[in-house]
Amino acid sequence: MDLEKYHQLALQKQVEHKKFxxxxxKKAPKNLDRIVQRIHEEVFSEIDCLQCANCCKGxxxxxxxxxxxRISKHFRMKLQEFEDAYLQVDEDGDKVFQCMPCPFLGPDNLCDIYDMRPKACREFPHTDRKKIYQINHLTIKNTLICPAAYLFVEKLKKEIK
Known part of the structure; x- marks a missing residue:
């Protein structure tokens, strides 16, 4: 998968995607949630996240x-022990990994803690959300990182226009 190609395409289409x-x-079709779900499923039948794992890397x-x-229990670690070993507090006060790529990303792009992965990981790139227009800023940001998010916006644009 050519991540740089998708990144460049997403950069080129930022303004167009933001407008769309x-x-x-302002005016979403009544069946937008159904359309979003269908396109999300279509995109993820075409894109293999294991070929990319860009989200886990950056x-x-x-x-x-x-x-x-949940994760500390999996490792049979005390909360503080887990936090000291893996986490830091970022400038927004959020708990994030101390370094990237994710410490649980294997060399085969498989997640070592897939069944207990964080909610943010499970939901990324958020292209199956109801009322998708409520997270436009996040969707635009995700198109720069995730080829599936970019394709999702492109297909949604074609479907609705």
């Missing part, structure tokens, strides 16, 4: 207390 997503906020998830508790 903003138009959904985007640190915001780990919530439930995530930290």
């Amino acid at each position: 997503l903003a138009s959904l906020k 985007l640190g998830p915001d780990l919530k207390e439930a995530d930290i508790t």
Whole structure:
């Protein structure tokens, strides 16, 4: 998968994508959630995340207390021990991994903690959300990192226009 190609395409289409997503906020089709779900499924039948893992290599998830508790239990570690070993607090006050790529990303792009991965990881790139227009800023940002997010916006644009 040519990540640089997708990144460049996303950069070139930023303004167009922002305008399109903003138009959904103003006047979304009544069946938008159904369309979004269908296109999300279509995109992920074409894109193999294991060929990419760009999100795991460069985007640190915001780990919530439930995530930290679940993962630390998996490793049979005390919460503080897990936090000291893996986490730091970022400039926004969020708990994130100390370094990237994710410490649980294997050399085969498989997640070592897939069944207990953080909620932010499970939901990324958020292209199956209801009322997708509520997260336009996030969708635009994700198109720069995730080929599936870029394709999602492109297909959604074609479907709705």
